Amino acid sequence: MARVLMKGTEAIAEAAVRSGLRFFAGYPITPQNEIPEYLARRLPEVGGHFVQGESEIASVNMVYGAGCAGERAMTSSASTGISLKSEGISYCAAARIPMVYVNVSRGGPGVGTIQPSQMDYLQATKASGNGGFRMRVFSPSTVQEAVDMTYKAFDYADQDRNPVLILSDGVVGTMMEPVELPPMRTDEELAAIRESKKAWAGIGHPFDVPRSWNQPGIWDTLKWEQQNKDNAALYESWVPExxxxxxxxxxxxxxxxxxxxxxxxxxxxxxxxxxxxxxxxxxxxxxxxxxxxxxxxxxxxxxxxxxxxxxxxxxxxxxxxxxxxxxxxxxxxxxxxxxxxxxxxxxxxxxxxxx
Amino acid sequence: METNILVAGFGGQGVMTIGKFLASAACDATDKYITFFPSYGAEQRGGTANCYVVISDEEIGSPMTDEMDDMIVMNGASLNKFLPMLRTGGRLFVNSSIVKEEIGRSDITVVKAPVTDMALELGNSKVLNIIMMGVYLGYTEVLPVDVVWSTIEHKLGKKPALLPLNRMAFEQGLQIGRAERA
Structure with a gap:
């Protein structure tokens, strides 16, 4: 595979498509705009869907919906925009819906600066929303690593049925470096992935009881405690890199x-x-x-x-x-x-x- | 061996294009480590724009260090802002059509070329960056000239009518760079 010179954000977007991303919704913010820009053009080429939502909150919830329907789905933003998405991310974690999101982080707190920063560390690793859920969070140092981590993030998201975060920053996001891109997942592979989600996802079924777990809350406290215990066991099983x-x-x-x-x-x-x-x-x-x-x-x-x-x-x-x-x-x-x-x-x- | 290059000017001078073409050519022609890092404010045309290119035999740490080996400066504001970042023994390439300031450093090499005037004489003010790329490569030989030209050719592929003009601009720059080196 020949190496190509790519910008971090565009490389992340292409790696996501190759991993099977077929639904993206986002809202513009510097320094990650090249992710939606790239996917607006790229996703229709592979039969996928790109939506620019009316807000961060709308777009993260569209991704929640696409995840419920069994699609490999992603959103992206930067710092202050990620804060707005945190409700939807917490909902995905509660409903155990796989999704991937990218934070190309900038200066903070607040709107901060558009330049690179690592001020979102605690938000990314400890509390990306309410309710004490955890996520696998990958932090790339190079554009190649951003590609490799994004590619496998979708597998982890599906395997865990949990959100996965790519915590990038304004340098890795906006710099260009030579990369080798991973292979494009075939339509057959993606069909098999969708098929594997039929037990819980809303794929070709009427809405029924097992799939009602795709909601971010249960009114039975004992059931909910059990769900949290299962989640905790899942989090414990993860191996750091x-x-x-x-x-x-x-x-x-x-x-x-x-x-x-x-x-x-x-x-x-x-x-x-x-x-x-x-x-x-x-x-x-x-x-x-x-x-x-x-x-x-x-x-x-x-x-x-x-x-x-x-x-x-x-x-x-x-x-x-x-x-x-x-x-x-x-x-x-x-x-x-x-x-x-x-x-x-x-x-x-x-x-x-x-x- | 690691070369840190800064290209600086104002938006619209093709500053980012110089950096991207250099990085692209290095990616196509070598096995070296390469980074390109753009830096600009919220402004577009008329605002300041600069980019960093690093070409190295080893893994690159920062894509935007503050100690440069080579610097291409397209306007006066950039010269004032960035000249202190050029290391002793570094090489400065200046658009002398616009930059009238005294350089005021004897520990660096200065190569001047009136690329804005030259571009206007060629009939298209936009090719000033291609002339400057020629000057830089003619002087430094940091990358093989034919490789850089094929990168330019490839990038301008959608507008083949512009190729002869760009070729002329590139050649004129190379001549200046080579003459300065001799």
């Missing part, structure tokens, strides 16, 4: 995800070249979070863990603390407001700790 680098001899471990992680990686390379022993933990899923990776750190040699992120106050730090469990000090290197962190800033922060 992580990349670790040189933890054995590390005197400093950098913990970072998404765009910050790729910049940190370049910083680590420069530091290693100067003889500094620096390692890295890069969560690829920020939910479930790879806490166990922190057990691989050699705390006899490690002076500190450095949390690098584009968020002030630090948010990823909450999970880093939970992973480190007071076994060494934690320092931070932060930028915010739409400013992309620089390699030299990370190098300086590392040297300050290592002396």
């Amino acid at each position: 992580v990349e670790t680098l040189d933890l054995e001899d590390a005197e400093l471990v950098i913990a970072a995800y998404g765009i910050s992680a790729r910049i940190a990686k370049a910083a680590i390379k420069a530091l290693r070249a100067e003889g500094y022993k620096v390692g890295m933990i890069r969560p690829k899923t920020v939910s479930p979070y790879p806490y166990a990776a922190y057990d691989e750190i050699n705390y006899d040699t490690c002076k500190a863990v450095l949390d690098v992120e584009m968020a002030i106050p630090a948010l990823h730090l909450w999970d880093v603390e939970k992973g480190v469990k007071d076994r060494c000090p934690i320092e931070t290197c932060l930028r915010s407001g739409g400013i992309v962190i620089q390699k030299r800033e990370i190098i300086a922060a590392a040297k300050k700790i290592l002396g």
Whole structure:
């Protein structure tokens, strides 16, 4: 497969189509507009449907409906727009309806800035809506990773019957990089996927009792408690994905995800070249979070863990603390407001700790 | 080996196109790591526009560092804003039709080309960016010229009538770049 130069947002959109996306509804917001723009043209080519909803809330609920009908469905937005969608996402989680959504996050809180940021971490990983549901949340560092994660997000959504979030940012979303695209799922494969959902989805059936579970609430408290227990068991079964680098001899471990992680990686390379022993933990899923990776750190040699992120106050730090469990000090290197962190800033922060 | 390139000017000068064509040609012709990152405000034509291109033998960290190896500057505002980001020993390519300011740095190489005037002489003000690409490639040889031309040809495929004009613009730029290098 030849590599092609693609913008992150367009690559996500194409990967989604190849994975079987046939219904998209969204509402414009920078910096993710190329996802709806691309799909408005692309989906009709494969017999799919694109709708620009009258609002974020309308579009997420259209995706909820398409998911109920057994289609691979997606919506996307950025930060403040994701907040508006949170009700619909919570409804999908409650009704156990598969759907995928993308947050190309920008500066916050509020409308914030249109530039890249990682201020939505806690919203993405801990409470993407009311009611304590969890999701698998993938955070790509490269456009290729955005493609690969989006492609498999639909499989996870169907397997779990739960929403899956691609937590991107304004850099990975708007940059172009060479990518290799995954194969297009055939019509036969998609038909088989639809067929597999017939037990619960509204496909060619009159509305009946089992399918009435496709509603975001049950008035029987015992049933609802059981549903929450089943959900909790599902969440527990998920396996986190992580990349670790040189933890054995590390005197400093950098913990970072998404765009910050790729910049940190370049910083680590420069530091290693100067003889500094620096390692890295890069969560690829920020939910479930790879806490166990922190057990691989050699705390006899490690002076500190450095949390690098584009968020002030630090948010990823909450999970880093939970992973480190007071076994060494934690320092931070932060930028915010739409400013992309620089390699030299990370190098300086590392040297300050290592002396 | 990693080359960080910034292209800056105002909207409508084809700044993004220069960056995209370079990144595209590098993707087509090499196995290198490449990033293209656009940066612009809410403005369109007339607002500031700039983009970053990184071409590297190794995995790329940031697609938008603040320490540039090469800089292509199409207007005065961009020169003032970005010149401090050009590293010592870096190379500056300036649209001297518009940028009249003193460069004021002796630790960099400066290549000047009046690309706005040249484009007007060719009869189409829009080709200034293609001339500048020629200047840049003629001087730096960062990518093979024929590969970049076939990328331009491919991208302009829908408007073949414009190809001869763009070819002329590209050649004129190359001549300036090569002459400056010699």
